[in-house]
Amino acid sequence: MIKSVVTTLCSLVLACATANTLAQTATTSAAKPQPEARAGVLKSVRxxxxxxxxxxxxxxxxxxDVVAPIDRIVTGPDSGASVVLRDGTKLVVGPSSRLDLKEFHFDSTTQDGGMLLSLLQGSARMVTGLIGKTHPDAVRVETPTAVIGIRGTDFIVQADPQP
Structure with missing residues (x-):
């Protein structure tokens, strides 16, 4: 009889401990947004x-507003946006532009990452952050007519709309 009570109590303690651990994990995950869910933020909008x-x-x-690792930024005439990515890259998107953030990943611990941007129309200025400074080959910018490999840290690119 005592053995079965002890076994039952041990099972209950183990079940409670497991449930508590699962609840803490769920709470921690819910309260702390995953960095992979965001590439950066819109710093200013006009x-x-x-x-x-x-x-x-x-x-x-x-x-x-949060910018996701795969998002398109579309600006109207006389409009623009400034974006700061998690690695410190700064993007300024000019008027009447379409810029696709096709891929962005960055590990702040190891400072490894990569990004692929596609300027479909309009203009953009980019000042590279940690990814571009430590791994320039991991940063690419596409336009309708060319792919740009990053060798500098500050540049402007323009793409005319396709006829």
Whole structure:
């Protein structure tokens, strides 16, 4: 009888400890946003700026909004946006532009990462952050007519709309 009570109590203690650990893990995961879910933030917005997600949903961009690792930034005439990525890269997207952030990953511990941007239309200025400074070959910018490999840290690129 005592043996079965002890066995039952041990099982309950083990079940409670497991449930508590699972609850703490879920709470920690929910409270702490995963850095992979964001590539950076919109620091400033002027005029009509929209963010287009891969699923086709579009939202109006405003200062402080999160930019996902795969997002399209669309600016209207007389509009622009400034984005700061997690590695410190700064992007300024000019008026009437479409810029795809096709890929972004960055590990702040090892400072490894990579990014692929595609300027479909308009203009953009880029000041590279840690990825471009430590691994320049891991940063690429595409335009409708060329792929740019990064060898400097500050440049401007322009792409005319396709006829």
């Amino acid at each position: 005029g009509d700026v929209r963010l287009l997600a891969p699923d086709g949903s579009m939202r109006t961009g405003k200062s402080g």
